[in-house]
Amino acid sequence: MSTISELTSLQNTLNSAIDVFKAELAAQNFPEPSLNTSQTHPMDEPTFLPSPRLYVARKAVLASLGLIKLLVASPYDIILSQTWSSLEVASMRLVAEMEVPGILASAPNPEKGLTVDEISRETGVNAVKLEGILRLLLTQGWFRESQPGYFANSRLTNLVKKGSKTYFLPTYMNNLIHRVSVSLPEMINHDDPEFRHSTDPAKTAFQLQYKTDLPFLGVNSWLSKNPGDAYGFGQSMGGIGLTSDPGILADFPWEAILQGKDAIIDVGGGQGTLCCSLAAKFPNVKATFIVQDLPGTRDVAEKFIQSQGQTH
Numbered sequence: 001m002s003t004i005s006e007l008t009s010l011q012n013t014l015n016s017a018i019d020v021f022k023a024e025l026a027a028q029n030f031p032e033p034s035l036n037t038s039q040t041h042p043m044d045e046p047t048f049l050p051s052p053r054l055y056v057a058r059k060a061v062l063a064s065l066g067l068i069k070l071l072v073a074s075p076y077d078i079i080l081s082q083t084w085s086s087l088e089v090a091s092m093r094l095v096a097e098m099e100v101p102g103i104l105a106s107a108p109n110p111e112k113g114l115t116v117d118e119i120s121r122e123t124g125v126n127a128v129k130l131e132g133i134l135r136l137l138l139t140q141g142w143f144r145e146s147q148p149g150y151f152a153n154s155r156l157t158n159l160v161k162k163g164s165k166t167y168f169l170p171t172y173m174n175n176l177i178h179r180v181s182v183s184l185p186e187m188i189n190h191d192d193p194e195f196r197h198s199t200d201p202a203k204t205a206f207q208l209q210y211k212t213d214l215p216f217l218g219v220n221s222w223l224s225k226n227p228g229d230a231y232g233f234g235q236s237m238g239g240i241g242l243t244s245d246p247g248i249l250a251d252f253p254w255e256a257i258l259q260g261k262d263a264i265i266d267v268g269g270g271q272g273t274l275c276c277s278l279a280a281k282f283p284n285v286k287a288t289f290i291v292q293d294l295p296g297t298r299d300v301a302e303k304f305i306q307s308q309g310q311t312h
């Protein structure tokens with residue numbers, strides 16, 4: 001029996017997965033995605049539902065690439081990039097809050113973009129410091145250098161533009177997770193053994209970081225007392241739901257599930273994206289869709305449901 005090496009096996013998996021990926025794109029008359037454009041690809045639409053072959057091929061490409069990286073990269077490079085990775089997260093929040101993607105999209109030629117000096121004039125921040133931030137994000141695909149010294153949006157940056165459905169992920173949620181992660185080690189390895197072993201939602205990294213006794217979620221909670229955070233959290237949930245709804249809609253026998261039901265309740269339904277998608281896909285269903293969530297998320301959910309032409 002002949003055996004092949006780990007690297008060869010992964011290389012073969014990667015090659016055949018890329019072939020399937022390309023064939024599926026061709027079957028749908030989609031162009032191949034490009035690193036040299038600011039335009040979105042048809043696959044980037046939140047409502048895009050990949051064919052099962054495309055879905056699996058994409059997962060196989062990414063999984064094999066990840067494992068190949070572990071075999072090929074220097075362990076020193078891996079630990080260095082891991083050590084600095086929180087700077088990428090913070091840089092992303094910065095450019096999203098300063099609306100750099102919107103500024104680049106409004107450039108006279110958005111595919112060419114702007115120089116750092118031009119972006120610095122628009123944002124009022126120091127050009128030398130800004131260039132370091134943009135170059136860090138560039139290495140991760142968040143911007144493009146369309147020609148030496150010119151920064152333009154990449155396909156990815158469309159998700160970071162103000163007004164995009166995912167805008168609250170690189171801003172509100174980014175900040176929340178970043179801050180909580182700072183206190184995560186202290187939560188797990190707390191000096192007080194009682195805190196260490198507690199499963200109380202008021203004894204987590206959130207309370208340590210935000211210096212509060214309130215649980216994050218709940219009736220008497222941080223979110224119920226901080227409407228700005230409740231808004232940011234609610235909007236972020238909408239960004240998360242968008243990505244899972246097309247699959248959930250396609251993968252369950254909804255017609256049979258909905259038949260003869262008085263009501264369908266989405267427990268922890270966030271903005272109500274799933275219920276709205278279901279109501280739009282099955283307009284003749286008699287069942288009432290109920291979005292059950294915490295009181296703090298109500299305003300955002302009501303606005304979203306209204307914006308989808310549904311009544312609440």
Ligand SMILES: C[S@@+](CC[C@H](N)C(=O)[O-])C[C@H]1O[C@@H](n2cnc3c(N)ncnc32)[C@H](O)[C@@H]1O
Nearest residue numbers: 217237238240241268269270271292293294297
């Ligand atoms: C990860 S989010 C998912 C939201 C939504 N299902 C989606 O996919 O967009 C979890 C949701 O559960 C809600 N939640 C947490 N604890 C809850 C509770 N005790 N009762 C009702 N909802 C709760 C949160 O407010 C949040 O909207």
